[in-house]
Amino acid sequence: MIEIIDIRKSFDDHEVLSGISAKFEPGDNNLIIGGSGSGKTTLLKCMVGLHEPTSGSVIYDGRDFTKMNFEQRIEIRKEIGMLFQGSALFDSMTVQENIMFPLNMFTEQSFEEKMDRVNFCLDRVNLKDKNKLFPAELSGGMKKRVGIARAIAMNPKYLFCDEPNSGLDPKTSIVIDDLINEITEEYKITTIVVTHDMNSVMGIGEYILFLHNGKKYWDGTNKEIAHTDNKELNEFVFASKFMEAAKEKL
Numbered sequence: 001m002i003e004i005i006d007i008r009k010s011f012d013d014h015e016v017l018s019g020i021s022a023k024f025e026p027g028d029n030n031l032i033i034g035g036s037g038s039g040k041t042t043l044l045k046c047m048v049g050l051h052e053p054t055s056g057s058v059i060y061d062g063r064d065f066t067k068m069n070f071e072q073r074i075e076i077r078k079e080i081g082m083l084f085q086g087s088a089l090f091d092s093m094t095v096q097e098n099i100m101f102p103l104n105m106f107t108e109q110s111f112e113e114k115m116d117r118v119n120f121c122l123d124r125v126n127l128k129d130k131n132k133l134f135p136a137e138l139s140g141g142m143k144k145r146v147g148i149a150r151a152i153a154m155n156p157k158y159l160f161c162d163e164p165n166s167g168l169d170p171k172t173s174i175v176i177d178d179l180i181n182e183i184t185e186e187y188k189i190t191t192i193v194v195t196h197d198m199n200s201v202m203g204i205g206e207y208i209l210f211l212h213n214g215k216k217y218w219d220g221t222n223k224e225i226a227h228t229d230n231k232e233l234n235e236f237v238f239a240s241k242f243m244e245a246a247k248e249k250l
């Protein structure tokens, strides 16, 4: 479980996160949603240590990450998998080398052990035998799947995904959502997904944290979201005529 307590973040005098608290449970797809500039990516970066919060705490299963020094944080970093926006694969490396990268960085495993893990992860994301391809030879959806394979290579307890569906067609987006959902349940990972994709919200949002202007405006489940009277959330989720009409049936 990851708990964030009263997270604040300012850049110069501009406060972009104003006291966010939430609990993200293992085995659940935890989604952070909100309009552009609402602070989603900044919150995610504060959680993994890419930004230091101005104040507040990030607790990983009882361990206060915010109080740790660089060395102490390494242990938690090893337990974190990240799927970055745009997949962030190394273009000069093959699929296999990309997935092996964290194993080379963080483990003392033999080459055979690492190969076993690479092949297991590739199989898990339905990319068996694609080891030798380079990122330029993959479709957008395949790149995301390689990104997921790399993110789970270290068998993470925590998985962070920053807009996993950006740039994908609706059908491929659902494939990626389903994969994240399956992996989360199967390995009881505490998964946190930053998204603006309404299909994801409705499809896999077991816990949804809605940010607006750097503040927590609402949290709840995808079942509850259609029945909220929160004005800002309604305007965000049901902005399109299609979603407005769909709401009646939810």
Ligand SMILES: Nc1ncnc2c1ncn2[C@@H]1O[C@H](COP(=O)(O)OP(=O)(O)OP(=O)(O)O)[C@@H](O)[C@H]1O
Residues within 6 Å of the ligand: 011, 016, 034, 035, 036, 037, 038, 039, 040, 041, 042, 043
């Ligand atoms: N490194 C930075 N320095 C200064 N301001 C920043 C920095 N990073 C983010 N911001 C500001 O913080 C606010 C929140 O940005 P953030 O990227 O977290 O929003 P977001 O909800 O992820 O947006 P989007 O959906 O467009 O990616 C914005 O006003 C942005 O300009």
